[in-house]
Amino acid sequence: MLTGVVFDIQPFAVHDGPGIRTQVFLKGCPLRCAWCCNPESHAAAPELRHHRARCHTCFQCAAACPSHAIEQGADGLPRIDRRACAQCATHACIDACPNDALAMCGTRMTPDEVVAAVLKDAAFYRNSGGGVTFSGGEPLAQPAFLEACLRGCREAGIATAVSTTGYTTPEVLDAIEPLVDLFLFDLKLADTAQHAFWTGVGNEPVFRSLATLASRCPEKLVLRLPLVPGATDAPQNLATLVDRLTELGLGAVQVAPYHGLGADKYADFGRAPPMSPPPPDAPAVRAATVALRRRIDAR
Ligand code: SF4
Ligand code: SF4
Numbered sequence: 001m002l003t004g005v006v007f008d009i010q011p012f013a014v015h016d017g018p019g020i021r022t023q024v025f026l027k028g029c030p031l032r033c034a035w036c037c038n039p040e041s042h043a044a045a046p047e048l049r050h051h052r053a054r055c056h057t058c059f060q061c062a063a064a065c066p067s068h069a070i071e072q073g074a075d076g077l078p079r080i081d082r083r084a085c086a087q088c089a090t091h092a093c094i095d096a097c098p099n100d101a102l103a104m105c106g107t108r109m110t111p112d113e114v115v116a117a118v119l120k121d122a123a124f125y126r127n128s129g130g131g132v133t134f135s136g137g138e139p140l141a142q143p144a145f146l147e148a149c150l151r152g153c154r155e156a157g158i159a160t161a162v163s164t165t166g167y168t169t170p171e172v173l174d175a176i177e178p179l180v181d182l183f184l185f186d187l188k189l190a191d192t193a194q195h196a197f198w199t200g201v202g203n204e205p206v207f208r209s210l211a212t213l214a215s216r217c218p219e220k221l222v223l224r225l226p227l228v229p230g231a232t233d234a235p236q237n238l239a240t241l242v243d244r245l246t247e248l249g250l251g252a253v254q255v256a257p258y259h260g261l262g263a264d265k266y267a268d269f270g271r272a273p274p275m276s277p278p279p280p281d282a283p284a285v286r287a288a289t290v291a292l293r294r295r296i297d298a299r
Contacts, residue, residue, distance in 0.1 A: 003108045004145030007040055007137070009117050012124070017161040017182055019130025022118045026146065027106045029137040030167050032200040033188070034275040035228045037262025041137035046106030048085045048093075049268050052077055054101040064096035082270050105269075111148035119156055131159030131181070140168040140176065150179035166209035167201060173209050177220075183213060184222050187253065188232055190240035198231050207244065214248040223250065227288050228258040229280050238291050255289045 008025040016023060028044030036042075040049065055077055062070035062078065067088060073079030094102045118132045125131050132153050139146050139162055150160050161182040187206070189195040195203035213221055225241070227233050245251065257280050266273040280288075 001110060002144060002148055003110055004114075004142045004149070005044060005046055005106045006109050006114065007106045009114075011121050013133065016133040016135060016163050016184055017131065017159075019128035020121070020124040021130045021133050021161070022121055023133045023135055024114055024118065024139075024149070026134060026136045026139040026142050028141045029165075030141060030201060031138065031165055033226075034198050035226070035231065035258050036274060037259065037265075038137070039262070039266045039269050039271055040105045043106075044141065045086070046104050046108070047269065048080065048082065048091070049103050049105040050078060050080060050270075051101045051103070052268055053264075054099050056099050056101075058098065060096045060098060061093035061102060064092040066090055066092060069093075080270060111145060111152050114149045115152035115156060118153055118158060122156070122158065125158060129159075131161060133161040133163055133184070135163040138165050138167060140164055140172055143168070143172040143175065147175055147179065150176065154179055164209075166206040168205060168209055170208065170212065173212055177213065177216065181220065182222060183220050184224060185210065185213070186224050186226065187241060188226065190237055190244055194237070198228075210250075211248055214250050218250060221250065223253045224256050225253050225288075225292070226256050226258050227280050227285055229284065233280065233284065233288055235291065238288060242292060253292050255285055255292065257285045 005027040006024060007027045008023075010023045010025070013021045013023040025041065027041060027046070029041050032042065057076055057078070059070070059072065059078065067081075067084040069081040069084035069088075070078045070093065091104060094104065134146060134149065146162070153160050159181050160179060161184060162176070162180050163184040163186070165186050187210075189198060189203060192202040192204060195201070195206070223245070225232060241253070245253070259279050263273045
């Protein structure tokens, strides 16, 4: 049976697409943006989260773990051998914790289960012009599951959006595109070496996907730029991005200021925190927005 891994379903979302929407967050992403505030989205498989802020260091979890995967770390908190957790069949630590400090992040679901969850708020979509938005992670990284979810939503009359990095193959894009009403497409860096430096991967697949959508269905594209000080906000990057958009016949870009939240979550998954530049202030966001608009208007 086809299943996918979902790490959150949020009703009544209003930022990622028109109207009132349900956002379905699929787990797994091929990028590792240095500013990412969603470490729970990175790995494709379900994984154990230790909410450190809730932990009272009672170590009942360690006593319950059949693999002896938990010991006390230098900071006094549980240190978890996550290689053991990846093989674990019991997750006994979760039940043992009296403070809800341990939980699995990511649930295996069938497409029918996702569609049923989305349909709960169908009346709100109808009244507001909303629908469902699949996000991540990178939702295109679970192509068969995403396709089945989109098809089910379409058949139920629900408008569909996909929030994507564009980092995928032509085959996946060909299969998904006809089932999507709106692509919320994140652009980051125009130079592929810079893109690889800041996100871990080159940008060739991103611009290949963008070119395909620009030629096939430009009306479905909403372009967004996360504004990250010292990374995406460089004048040269903004200028080159506009040049590349011009070549593709594309226009407006929404500026989404990086907010700097989420760094604390990395430790919950046993990972080092990312680079955390200070968020851009309002004048910096205005300046980038104006710079983009001027170049677009001047074409
Ligand atoms: S998930 Fe399993 S192996 Fe990992 S700490 Fe919990 S009980 Fe132990
Ligand atoms: S059982 Fe829960 S509260 Fe106690 S040490 Fe483990 S994670 Fe922390």
